[in-house]
Amino acid sequence: MSTVPRKKLLTGPIIRSAVKDSFVKLNPLTLMKNPVMFVVEIGTFMVLLMVLAPGLFGAEASRGFNVAVFIILLFTVLFANFAEALAEGRGKAQADTLKRTKQDISANKLVGDAIKTVASAELRKGDIVIVRQGEMIPGDGEVIEGLASVDESAITGESAPVIKEAGGDFNSVTGGTRVVSDQIKVRITSDPGESFLDRMISLVEGAKRQKTPNEIALSTLLISLTIIFLIVVVTLRPIAAYLQVDLEIPVLIALLVCLIPTTIGGLLSAIGIAGMDRVTRFNVLAMSGKAVEAAGDINTMILDKTGTITFGNRMASEFVPVGKETEADVARWAAVSSGLDETPEGRSVIELVKKLGHPYDSTLAEGGDFIEFRAETRMSGMDLTDGRMVRKGAVDSVKRWVLSQGGIIPADLDPKSNGIAGKGGTPLAVAVNDRIYGLIYLKDTVKPGMKERFDELRRMGIKTIMCTGDNPLTAATIAAEAGVDEFIAESTPEDKIEVIRREQKEGKLVAMTGDGTNDAPALAQADVGLAMNSGTTAAKEAANMVDLDSDPSKIIEVVAIGKQLLMTRGALTTFSIANDIAKYFAIIPAMFTLAIPEINALNVMGLGSPSSAILSALVFNAIIIPLLIPLAMRGVSYKPMSSVKLLRRNIFVYGLGGILVPFIGIKLIDLFVNIWM
Numbered sequence: 001m002s003t004v005p006r007k008k009l010l011t012g013p014i015i016r017s018a019v020k021d022s023f024v025k026l027n028p029l030t031l032m033k034n035p036v037m038f039v040v041e042i043g044t045f046m047v048l049l050m051v052l053a054p055g056l057f058g059a060e061a062s063r064g065f066n067v068a069v070f071i072i073l074l075f076t077v078l079f080a081n082f083a084e085a086l087a088e089g090r091g092k093a094q095a096d097t098l099k100r101t102k103q104d105i106s107a108n109k110l111v112g113d114a115i116k117t118v119a120s121a122e123l124r125k126g127d128i129v130i131v132r133q134g135e136m137i138p139g140d141g142e143v144i145e146g147l148a149s150v151d152e153s154a155i156t157g158e159s160a161p162v163i164k165e166a167g168g169d170f171n172s173v174t175g176g177t178r179v180v181s182d183q184i185k186v187r188i189t190s191d192p193g194e195s196f197l198d199r200m201i202s203l204v205e206g207a208k209r210q211k212t213p214n215e216i217a218l219s220t221l222l223i224s225l226t227i228i229f230l231i232v233v234v235t236l237r238p239i240a241a242y243l244q245v246d247l248e249i250p251v252l253i254a255l256l257v258c259l260i261p262t263t264i265g266g267l268l269s270a271i272g273i274a275g276m277d278r279v280t281r282f283n284v285l286a287m288s289g290k291a292v293e294a295a296g297d298i299n300t301m302i303l304d305k306t307g308t309i310t311f312g313n314r315m316a317s318e319f320v321p322v323g324k325e326t327e328a329d330v331a332r333w334a335a336v337s338s339g340l341d342e343t344p345e346g347r348s349v350i351e352l353v354k355k356l357g358h359p360y361d362s363t364l365a366e367g368g369d370f371i372e373f374r375a376e377t378r379m380s381g382m383d384l385t386d387g388r389m390v391r392k393g394a395v396d397s398v399k400r401w402v403l404s405q406g407g408i409i410p411a412d413l414d415p416k417s418n419g420i421a422g423k424g425g426t427p428l429a430v431a432v433n434d435r436i437y438g439l440i441y442l443k444d445t446v447k448p449g450m451k452e453r454f455d456e457l458r459r460m461g462i463k464t465i466m467c468t469g470d471n472p473l474t475a476a477t478i479a480a481e482a483g484v485d486e487f488i489a490e491s492t493p494e495d496k497i498e499v500i501r502r503e504q505k506e507g508k509l510v511a512m513t514g515d516g517t518n519d520a521p522a523l524a525q526a527d528v529g530l531a532m533n534s535g536t537t538a539a540k541e542a543a544n545m546v547d548l549d550s551d552p553s554k555i556i557e558v559v560a561i562g563k564q565l566l567m568t569r570g571a572l573t574t575f576s577i578a579n580d581i582a583k584y585f586a587i588i589p590a591m592f593t594l595a596i597p598e599i600n601a602l603n604v605m606g607l608g609s610p611s612s613a614i615l616s617a618l619v620f621n622a623i624i625i626p627l628l629i630p631l632a633m634r635g636v637s638y639k640p641m642s643s644v645k646l647l648r649r650n651i652f653v654y655g656l657g658g659i660l661v662p663f664i665g666i667k668l669i670d671l672f673v674n675i676w677m
């Protein structure tokens with residue numbers, strides 16, 4: 001499933017520092033954030049007092065028993081702390097590596113016409129810098145002039161350089177990456193301390209980790225259970241006294257700790273952190289745990305065509321004249337309309353004109369007004385000084401524009417443009433005032449393996465919708481080739497948001513991937529917005545996830561990880577509560593057997609003695625936490641299937657298992673304890 005090599009999960013230094021942190025986290029002020037464990041810590045402290053000053057709370061068990069309870073309780077808290085520290089450890093280690101990347105870089109800042117060397121820390125939003133071959137890019141920004149290949153391995157871990165160029169969707173650069181060839185002019189887009197690298201460091205470090213709504217709901221449940229059992233245990237003493245049973249305080253504390261959901265309470269935050277970490281290991285930066293969890297519940301996925309489903313390096317490959325026009329005329333006007341068009345499409349037109357050797361008079365456009373490409377108009381071009389207006393753009397847009405000036409549409413325009421679209425290409429019409437000269441054939445290819453990916457999504461019950469600004473025929477061709485469920489052609493940025501809203505109104509959770517500035521509003525509207533690292537700054541800022549490898553199909557892995565995170569939490573909660581029920585049957589009979597012999601019928605486990613029964617249950621309660629750490633960190637195994645099936649399977653495995661495992665575990669520990677005692 002993974003495309004990214006798995007890095008080693010745990011190393012010696014991470015484990016060592018986690019052991020140390022387990023003790024640091026004993027600080028009650030820290031532990032208070034985890035109420036279940038906090039209750040255990042208070043219990044530990046009370047038993048310690050009874051060991052140190054016997055007789056403090058009246059009825060107390062033997063000193064040896066108290067010492068044993070104290071040690072087991074202390075380890076219960078330490079194990080829970082260790083789980084959390086371990087989960088945090090990987091992120092911290094990664095943050096340290098990133099911080100080393102973030103050394104001070106010197107920048108060639110443009111001040112008027114002069115170049116001044118300044119420290120990267122002095123750069124502000126809006127500053128213009130020149131980055132030459134071999135130099136580090138001093139801050140996040142957008143290429144405003146030129147083209148260069150950039151080594152982004154410091155951030156993405158991927159060593160193949162990527163092309164960054166002015167205009168279009170591949171213009172954003174990240175501070176700390178290196179220009180390996182050519183030279184670019186960059187406009188800085190972030191102030192110090194707010195760069196992508198800064199955000200990435202605080203993310204992997206978990207510095208601003210907030211509980212997700214799911215986690216908050218579960219914590220509330222755990223707190224309620226803790227309070228209920230606290231009341232049960234406290235009121236048990238007078239009831240027992242009435243039955244002439246003297247319940248000792250350490251025994252009551254042991255009972256309480258066994259009954260409250262310590263297993264999930266101890267592992268809950270580790271599960272969340274590990275889920276985030278799994279996403280990071282796939283080279284996806286999630287801005288919040290909430291986004292990852294939302295990914296696990298996605299019903300609909302919106303993808304754009306160009307650059308997501310296709311490679312997106314749409315290149316002009318042919319000039320196709322219509323009517324009585326010639327290829328050279330199409331090429332000439334295409335060139336005039338593209339002279340200042342810095343989009344990849346625009347530049348590829350100029351390149352094709354040169355390659356085909358068509359005469360190109362660049363003085364024609366001199367002094368004219370450049371009409372920049374906009375997703376709304378779907379056209380770009382030049383208004384010349386002599387009054388002539390030159391346009392290229394989506395065929396229907398250009399047709400409408402020509403008709404509005406009283407022009408006529410050549411009869412062979414539609415068949416020819418449909419021919420291009422039918423091959424999955426994008427036809428651009430070229431016109432001057434009311435006259436259409438012909439077409440530019442922009443070629444693009446579907447990325448390999450897309451069909452399999454969409455099949456997988458369908459098995460997960462997720463609907464895919466391709467939204468594109470391109471014409472319906474091209475869209476249909478690419479949609480069929482890639483195997484998406486639905487497509488929407490000629491969509492404006494507003495249309496994309498509309499589709500998302502429509503799905504959300506039906507109660508669906510929507511994911512969307514995109515890279516362009518025109519995708520930004522939709523990325524923000526979606527429940528899960530995954531932007532490509534190669535994309536524009538606007539897209540990356542609007543999204544709640546960024547894929548460092550710029551592989552939009554990776555949203556599938558993110559969904560799987562999100563599902564796995566939700567399932568792991570559910571499975572371990574079921575397991576934990578089922579466990580506590582089993583422990584009840586170990587402790588209650590032990591507590592009352594002497595006074596009420598009939599209750600021995602409940603002693604289904606046939607445990608040795610009352611005190612060994614209590615200690616065994618308590619030991620089991622403690623060691624189940626570290627035993628489950630690997631599962632919490634790795635996540636429960638996941639196969640694409642319907643959620644109802646999944647739920648049934650999990651209740652069976654973790655609910656039934658949760659009741660059976662402690663019966664066996666406690667019995668074994670009890671046998672062991674009795675040999676030893």
Ligand SMILES: Nc1ncnc2c1ncn2[C@@H]1O[C@H](COP(=O)(O)OP(=O)(O)OP(=O)(O)O)[C@@H](O)[C@H]1O
Nearest residue numbers: 304305306343373375378379380393394468469470
């Ligand atoms: N530089 C350009 N000049 C003129 N027309 C263009 C230019 N670039 C694209 N177009 C036309 O405008 C249409 C819309 O472009 P837009 O970038 O909004 O969407 P898209 O890239 O085709 O689709 P997607 O949303 O899948 O990325 C394109 O299909 C094409 O016909």
Ligand SMILES: [K+]
Nearest residue numbers: 257258260262
């Ligand atoms: K428990």
Ligand SMILES: [Mg+2]
Nearest residue numbers: 304306469516
């Ligand atoms: Mg686009």
